[in-house]
Amino acid sequence: MIKKRTIMFLFGFLFLSSTSVMAQFTVIDAGQLRSYLTGKKNVVLVDSRTPEEYQQTHIPGAINIPPDEMQAKAPRLLKDKAAPVIFYCRGMD
Numbered sequence: 001m002i003k004k005r006t007i008m009f010l011f012g013f014l015f016l017s018s019t020s021v022m023a024q025f026t027v028i029d030a031g032q033l034r035s036y037l038t039g040k041k042n043v044v045l046v047d048s049r050t051p052e053e054y055q056q057t058h059i060p061g062a063i064n065i066p067p068d069e070m071q072a073k074a075p076r077l078l079k080d081k082a083a084p085v086i087f088y089c090r091g092m093d
Helices: 004-008 030-038 050-054 065-076
Strands: 010-015 023-025 044-047 084-088
Touching: 030 084
Parallel strands: 044 084
Antiparallel strands: 010 023, 010 084
């Protein structure tokens, strides 16, 4: 079950394309997230909070890549360049 608190802070959708340098960003809501996660499409869900927050609670299936580790971890963890990547965090500070 996806927790409302976590969904509330969902902030974006990033589609990485192997043929394009430019990334397309689209903000999605909880219903759209649910559709992506229950669909048959290959989707990567990235929790961009701290490792401690991720350990405390996260959406099942999400991987943890904090912003300060994005450059180092993303190439290794985000291998499928055609898969939509959905990022979420705790919100704006």
